[in-house]
Amino acid sequence: MSRTSDQTDGDIVRDFLSVADLLEEPQLAQLYAYLARKDEATVQDVMHELSLAQGTAYSYVNRLVDADVVELTHDEQPRRYAAREINLTVTTVAGDREYTITPALIDAVGRRESNDDIDTYIDRHSVAGLATALTYAVARERGETTHRLMAEDLDISPLAAEMILQALRSVVHEHYDIEASGASLDQLDSDDSDAADDM
Incomplete structure (x- = not known):
């Protein structure tokens, strides 16, 4: 679709x-x-x-x-x-963000009843916010970002970012081909922490 x-x-x-x-x-x-x-x-x-x-x-x-x-x-x-395959892009009411409804997003929503972190995130940030978090979760699993960068970009606490990224990890691995190349997540997080300590 x-x-x-x-x-x-x-x-x-x-x-x-x-x-x-x-x-x-x-x-x-x-x-x-x-x-x-x-x-x-x-x-x-x-x-x-x-x-x-x-x-x-x-x-x-x-x-x-x-x-x-x-x-x-x-x-x-x-x-x-x-x-049927679903891949439908919508724009938020404010017109400031687009997100795509995919099987991965629907899977994440489906885990709402069994995962308190996903449930809380949707309550606070809506399904559009969850779609954005899913994008960050894919990037994190590919070694392209950290929870701290997500928190800064979205103006949420680093703890909230880490919790939703962890909650979405299994969704990402079930729906996306994650290559093992690039820096490890631990290395990215420690590099990010070292950079913050240097400031």
């Missing part, structure tokens, strides 16, 4: 509305993220993996199919479903 600027505004609005529930309901986000990790799965797989009651699992799968973010891939019993 990738959208580009040559498509009509109606298509873009429809696509945004179709993923809005994923950003508001962590259980739907968990279901989408599970299907995105698998090539395809049955409702029984979903029930087992996500510990959902049968009625709830069918209801959630049907909602995601209706929203056009999940598709039926095998119509014979047992029916199989797969996640």
Whole structure:
């Protein structure tokens, strides 16, 4: 569900509305993220993996199919479903930031119920803020930034930056190809600390 600027505004609005529930309901986000990790799965797989009651699992799968973010891939019993790719860029209300709704962001939102750090970060900074933090988390895992630089850029405490970066670490490693090149995180953090001590 990738959208580009040559498509009509109606298509873009429809696509945004179709993923809005994923950003508001962590259980739907968990279901989408599970299907995105698998090539395809049955409702029984979903029930087992996500510990959902049968009625709830069918209801959630049907909602995601209706929203056009999940598709039926095998119509014979047992029916199989797969996640559609989502890559939708939106701009914040103030117009000062853009962020992209991706499977990684949806996965992070889905972890909200089981991860207090992600939950608190969304409460304080919104899903747009979480998208920004995810960008920093990818950069950190690639050895390109530190929690202190993130904190300075976003005007948050270094502790808050470290906590969300740690919370997003597993999301980053599941969705992004992180190369082992570059400085280690410990080296970057200690270099950053040494620089601060020199001031």
